[in-house]
Amino acid sequence: MTGTSAFFLRREDLVPLLEELAETLEVVAPVLVEGEAAFATWRGGALALDDKNPLASPMEFFLPKKEVLFRYVQYSGRYTFSEDPPRARLIFGMRPCDLQALKVIDGIFGAELPDIPYAGRRRSTIIVALNCTSPGEGCFCRSMGSGPGAEGGYDLLLTDLGRGYLVEPGSPAGVYILRAHQRHFEEADPEDQREKERLLALAGEEIIKRGPSLNPEKIREAIDGVDWEEAGRRCLACGGCSLVCPVCHCFSVLDQGVPDGERLRCRDTCILSGFSRMTSGANPRPALGERLRHWYLDKFVYIPEKTGLFGCVGCGRCSRVCLGEVDRWSLFKEAAE
Known part of the structure; x- marks a missing residue:
C-alpha cells in the first residue's frame, strides 16, 4: 500500500471487511429491525445502507437514552463505587449530518470539564462515515453546513460510487485499518474522486431545489x-x-x-x-x-x-x-x- 490518500473498496468486499473488524470491535451499522433501518450491533446480516437515514441517530451510542453512571455499595457506613468501562466500538455508515451533531456535542460534553462517561465512549469509538449522495425528502443539511459531504471528524470516509466505495482516511486509526486490512483495498483512480464530487454536487443541488439557503x-x-x-x-x-x-x-x-x-x-x-x-x-x-x-x-x-x-x-x-x-x-x- 503506497502513500496515496484515497482507496477503492469493491462492494463485495465490504461485508468481509466488517467481519474482520468485528473480531476485535463491536461493529455498529444500519440494519433492518422490524422492517425499518436502525443503528444496531451488526452480527453479520444484511446492511441497510440504501435506506434513508435511520430515525434513531447513532448518537445513542455516545449519549444513551438511559445509562448507569456508576454503581454504589454501602458496607459499615462506607460506600464503594464502580463504573463499567467503555467498549471498543466502530460505527459504520454515519452520515455527515450526524457527524456534525457529534462535533456539536463534543463542544458541550467535551469542553473544559469533560463529561467522563461521554469522553470514554468517544475515545473508544472509531467512526466510518458515509457521504450522503441520496438525501431524504426532509433533509436540509446543506443549509446548516452539515452535508451532504462530510468535512473532517471521521476516521474513514466512504462514498458510494455504485460499483464500490471511495475510501479516504481521516485519522491515524483510519490509516491503521487500511494497512491492517489492505487486501480489501486498491488504489483509487482519479476518476473516482471526480465521480465523488459530481455525486455530492447533485445531492447538494437536490437539497437547494426544495428551498433557498437559510440565513x-x-x-x-x-x-x-x-x-x-x-x-x-x-x-x-x-x-x-x-x-x-x-x-x-x-x-x-x-x-x-x-x-x-x-x-x-x-x-x-x-x-x-x-x-x-x-x-x-x-x-x-x-x-x-x-x-x-x-x-x-x-x-x-x-x-x-x-x-x-x-x-x-x-x-x-x-x-x-x-x-x-x-x-x-x-x-x-x-x-x-
Whole structure:
C-alpha cells in the first residue's frame, strides 16, 4: 500500500471487511429491525445502507437514552463505587449530518470539564462515515453546513460510487485499518474522486431545489415573529422531536436503590413541562408555546454561542417523527424569504 490518500473498496468486499473488524470491535451499522433501518450491533446480516437515514441517530451510542453512571455499595457506613468501562466500538455508515451533531456535542460534553462517561465512549469509538449522495425528502443539511459531504471528524470516509466505495482516511486509526486490512483495498483512480464530487454536487443541488439557503440571522428574526401560543396548541408535547434529534442532550439524574444501587442518567427534553419546573413548584416556562420557543432558541442562539456551531444539523428527523401538526419547515421557509 503506497502513500496515496484515497482507496477503492469493491462492494463485495465490504461485508468481509466488517467481519474482520468485528473480531476485535463491536461493529455498529444500519440494519433492518422490524422492517425499518436502525443503528444496531451488526452480527453479520444484511446492511441497510440504501435506506434513508435511520430515525434513531447513532448518537445513542455516545449519549444513551438511559445509562448507569456508576454503581454504589454501602458496607459499615462506607460506600464503594464502580463504573463499567467503555467498549471498543466502530460505527459504520454515519452520515455527515450526524457527524456534525457529534462535533456539536463534543463542544458541550467535551469542553473544559469533560463529561467522563461521554469522553470514554468517544475515545473508544472509531467512526466510518458515509457521504450522503441520496438525501431524504426532509433533509436540509446543506443549509446548516452539515452535508451532504462530510468535512473532517471521521476516521474513514466512504462514498458510494455504485460499483464500490471511495475510501479516504481521516485519522491515524483510519490509516491503521487500511494497512491492517489492505487486501480489501486498491488504489483509487482519479476518476473516482471526480465521480465523488459530481455525486455530492447533485445531492447538494437536490437539497437547494426544495428551498433557498437559510440565513441564520433571519432565522432568529423568524423565531421572534412566530405565534408561539398558536404553535403550542398544535403541539402534542410528546417530546419525540427531542428524542430523535442527534443534538438534543437534556437529561435527568436519579439514584435507584438504597443503600445499594446505581445512579442513572436518562434523556429528558425541555419540551416537557416537568423539565424546567423547580422544587417549589414554580415553572419559568409553564406554557407549551414558551417551551417550543426555547427549543428553537437553544438550537439557533444558545448552542451556537457556546460551540460556534448550529444546534440543528438539518437531518429532518423532528419532522419525520412529529405526530402533531407543527410544520418544522415553516419556520425555516419564513427565515429564507
